[in-house]
Structures are given as C-alpha cells and as structure tokens.
Amino acid sequence: MSALGIDPVAEPSLRRWMPLALLAAATLIAVADTLILDRGHERLPFIFGVTAFTATWILVCHPSVRDIPSTYLVVRLVLTAVLVGLNPWYGIYAWYGYVEAPNYLPERLVYPATGAFALIASASYIGGYPTTPVLIVVWLLLSAGSFALVWYLSRAVIKSREQEIERAHMLEELTVTNKRLEETLVENRGLQSQLISQAREAGVLDERARLAGEIHDTLAQALTGIIRQLEVADRGGELAPGPRPHLDLVAELARDGLAEARRSLRALRPGQLEGSTLPQAIGDVAQRAGLPVEVDVAGAVRVLPPDQEVVLLRTVQEALTNVTKHAGATRVGVTLTYFEDAVTLDVRDDGVGFEPDTVGMRADGTGLGLTAMRERLARVDGSLVVESAPGEGTALVATLPAASKVEVV
Known part of the structure; x- marks a missing residue:
C-alpha cells in the first residue's frame, strides 16, 4: 500500500x-x-x-x-x-x-x-x-x-x-524455528534410541565373542587334545590290548563334550551371523544404517573364527554409527577383502572429516568409538588405521591376520 x-x-x-x-x-x-x-x-x-x-x-x-x-x-x-x-x-x-x-x-x-x-x-x-x-x-x-x-x-x-x-x-519465523526444533528433537530421540540399541547389541556381541573365545581356547582345545592323544596312543600300541571300557568311555565323553562345545560356539554367534556369512551380516547392518551404504566383497570368502567375525561386524557397526552421528556424509562405502594371509575391512565416507591426531582428546567426547575399535581389534591381533582431514571425508582400515588352520569348530 x-x-x-x-x-x-x-x-x-x-x-x-x-x-x-x-x-x-x-x-x-x-x-x-x-x-x-x-x-x-x-x-x-x-x-x-x-x-x-x-x-x-x-x-x-x-x-x-x-x-x-x-x-x-x-x-x-x-x-x-x-x-x-x-x-x-x-x-x-x-x-x-x-x-x-x-x-x-x-x-x-x-x-x-x-x-x-x-x-x-x-x-x-x-x-x-x-x-x-x-x-x-x-x-x-x-x-x-x-x-x-x-x-x-x-x-x-x-x-x-x-x-x-x-x-x-x-x-512465522518462530513457528518455523519451533517446527525445526521439534523435528530435531524427534530425530535426536530416534538417534538416541538407535545408539542405545546399538550399544546394547554391541555389549551382547562382545560378551558372546568373549565367551566363544573362552570356550574355543580352553574347553574345545582341551577336548580336542584329549581325543587326539588317545588316538595317537591307540595307534602307537601304548594301550594294552583287550577290553578297555574306561578308555573307550573317556574317548566317548571327550567327543560328546567337543560336540557340545561346538554347539555352544554356534549358539554364541551374533544374531546377524547366525545362519549368514560375514559379508551377508555386514550387508544387513549397512541396510539399517539410515544412509546410502555400498558394500563390496573382494577375494575368496571363507569362514573366520567367531571372535574375528564378531570383531569385524562390530567394527562396521561402530564405524557406520560414527558416520551417522558426526560425518554428515551423503555416500559411504564398505569393502571386505579376503587376502591369503589377512582380511581387511575398509569404511570410507565423503563427510566433514576430522583431525585423527585429536581423537580421544576432543572436548565433545567424540573419538571414544575409535578407541573401542582399536581395543577390540587388538584382542584378536588386529589393527586399525584412520585416514581423515577436515572437509575431505574419512577412511577406516581394519586388518586381521589370517585365521589359524586348526579345525576346531
């Protein structure tokens, strides 16, 4: 007017x-x-x-x-x-x-x-x-x-x-701002619930991996050793000929115990790994990440010991959680590579990046996820390399040595 x-x-x-x-x-x-x-x-x-x-x-x-x-x-x-x-x-x-x-x-x-x-x-x-x-x-x-x-x-x-x-x-501006705040609160509540769920799941996975490792390294190995020693003694004539019901019973009990240990190890595998290979489990985790994730697998896929598969799966979960929470990325790539003497896991994003040297020392408390990854990988003789810079995205490379050839499980 x-x-x-x-x-x-x-x-x-x-x-x-x-x-x-x-x-x-x-x-x-x-x-x-x-x-x-x-x-x-x-x-x-x-x-x-x-x-x-x-x-x-x-x-x-x-x-x-x-x-x-x-x-x-x-x-x-x-x-x-x-x-x-x-x-x-x-x-x-x-x-x-x-x-x-x-x-x-x-x-x-x-x-x-x-x-x-x-x-x-x-x-x-x-x-x-x-x-x-x-x-x-x-x-x-x-x-x-x-x-x-x-x-x-x-x-x-x-x-x-x-x-x-x-x-x-x-x-009008206040209304728009309030609406954005409400949307942010809803999003934060959803993210918090997701993080709590993932943390709870991670704890369960870690405990399962610990128990599986304990059973694998102690009970299963001991029973395997008993069975093999009895077989060697039998073939070498160290056992007296004739009826030997007690020795046969020991061998049968050892075999039953080993079968039960193997059953327990299968039951302790994470839900994503139950009935699935590690690449399939990683693909399932990527689909639930809440952002576009491309998963690639290179090399001949082979079954790894449960503790190694759990650690790699947990590393993928933790890495995608960090990307969702901090990176602001639009694309994420996950590559699982099977070498003859090692297995590597690469997680790369095009997000905001950060200074790797400041991990564990930032005032906002971030960086603890990477520390947990390193500690978890170290328990299975693995290592983690972080490549990142502000504005240039982030690349995580987890490496595990070749699994033992002992066929226990």
Whole structure:
C-alpha cells in the first residue's frame, strides 16, 4: 500500500461499494437541502445528471472491475469537484478520496491527489468554492490543515501496519524455528534410541565373542587334545590290548563334550551371523544404517573364527554409527577383502572429516568409538588405521591376520 493509505481493512467488497453508498447518502441530503430551503432548484437536473454519471462510472470503471485505477481516480476527482460545486453536501462523498488515492495511484501521484481532494473537501466546509479573498484564505488554510491531518493519520496507520507485518513475520519465523526444533528433537530421540540399541547389541556381541573365545581356547582345545592323544596312543600300541571300557568311555565323553562345545560356539554367534556369512551380516547392518551404504566383497570368502567375525561386524557397526552421528556424509562405502594371509575391512565416507591426531582428546567426547575399535581389534591381533582431514571425508582400515588352520569348530 502507498504512503498515505488509511484504509485499515482494505476489503475489496468495502472499497467496491463504499463510494456508491456515500454518493447515494450525499445525493439524498443535497436534494433534501434544495427542496427544504427552496433554493437552487435549477441545479437539480445537473445534480441528478452528474450523480447518475458518477454512479455509472463507479459501477463500470471501478478498479475492482477494470484495470484502469489511475484513469478511474482522475475522472472521479473531476466529478467530485463538480458535485461539490453543485452542492456542498457532496463533501460527504469527497472525503473517501483520501482512502482511494493511496490504493489506486502510483506513489508519486498520491500526495498531489490527496491535496486535490483536500481542496475539494475544504470547499464543502465553507459552503462551496470561495468567491472572496477572505474565503480563499480560509479555504487554503482548511485545505492545508486537512492535508496535514490526513498525512499524519496515514503515517500512523502505515507504521502500525508495518509493525503488524513485522510481528507476523517474526511469529512465522518462530513457528518455523519451533517446527525445526521439534523435528530435531524427534530425530535426536530416534538417534538416541538407535545408539542405545546399538550399544546394547554391541555389549551382547562382545560378551558372546568373549565367551566363544573362552570356550574355543580352553574347553574345545582341551577336548580336542584329549581325543587326539588317545588316538595317537591307540595307534602307537601304548594301550594294552583287550577290553578297555574306561578308555573307550573317556574317548566317548571327550567327543560328546567337543560336540557340545561346538554347539555352544554356534549358539554364541551374533544374531546377524547366525545362519549368514560375514559379508551377508555386514550387508544387513549397512541396510539399517539410515544412509546410502555400498558394500563390496573382494577375494575368496571363507569362514573366520567367531571372535574375528564378531570383531569385524562390530567394527562396521561402530564405524557406520560414527558416520551417522558426526560425518554428515551423503555416500559411504564398505569393502571386505579376503587376502591369503589377512582380511581387511575398509569404511570410507565423503563427510566433514576430522583431525585423527585429536581423537580421544576432543572436548565433545567424540573419538571414544575409535578407541573401542582399536581395543577390540587388538584382542584378536588386529589393527586399525584412520585416514581423515577436515572437509575431505574419512577412511577406516581394519586388518586381521589370517585365521589359524586348526579345525576346531
């Protein structure tokens, strides 16, 4: 709206029909004034004629009907001047020009048009256009006062509107900010639940791996040794010929114990590894990471000892968790490579990166995941290499030596 707008509602229907209502009211009063005071009867035809033309002009050429706002207002100004000249009571219709001028004219024409309407309205105050010097002075003073009052009120209304618009914008921004905060809180709650679930799962996996390692390295190995020693003694003739029920029972119990140990080791394998190979388990973890992850496998896939497979699977989980939480990456690649003498696991992302030298020393507490990876890999004689720089993504390379050839499980 222009600088002198004083229409606080600015409803199209109000602006469309208000001029007609004011014109009708002014006409009724003007005709009544003429008939009651019994003067100016000769002007009645002109009053009716100009009023009819003005009403037609409003109906046909109003800006709500035709796109000629400047032309409409110029003709409306001339017709208003003529009507006030015919009867001062048409000042009732003249004042609405203060409202229409800012709405229908370019800003550069608003002040001249407002001044012209002030002159017309002031003429109605003094009973018509002035004919003496004194009346001319009074007319000009009233016009200046009317213009100043309209300008002041307009500025007050415009300032109030600007404040309302500013408050509306602030409220809209606050609404958007609150919505983003709610979305962030929901996302954080989901991430926290995911991290808690992964931490709980990691604890279970670590305990399973520890128990599997204990059974593998102690009970299963001992039973295997007993069975092999008995077989060697039997083949070497160290055992006396004839019935030997106790030795046979020892061998049978050892074999049963070894079978039970193998069953326990299979049961202790992580859920993802149960009935699946390590590449399949890694692919399942990647699908649940919450971001695009490409998994590749190179070399001849072979079964690793349970503790090694658990460590590699846990390393992938921890690495993808770190990427989701800190990296802001759009692409992640996981590569599992089987060499003859080693197995390597690469996890690479295109995220924000970091300074590897600061791991474990950052104030925000990050870096502990990498420390846990190193400790877990060290338990199976593995190692972890971290390559990263700010803005250049991150690459983690976990390496495990070739598994023992002893077929225990």
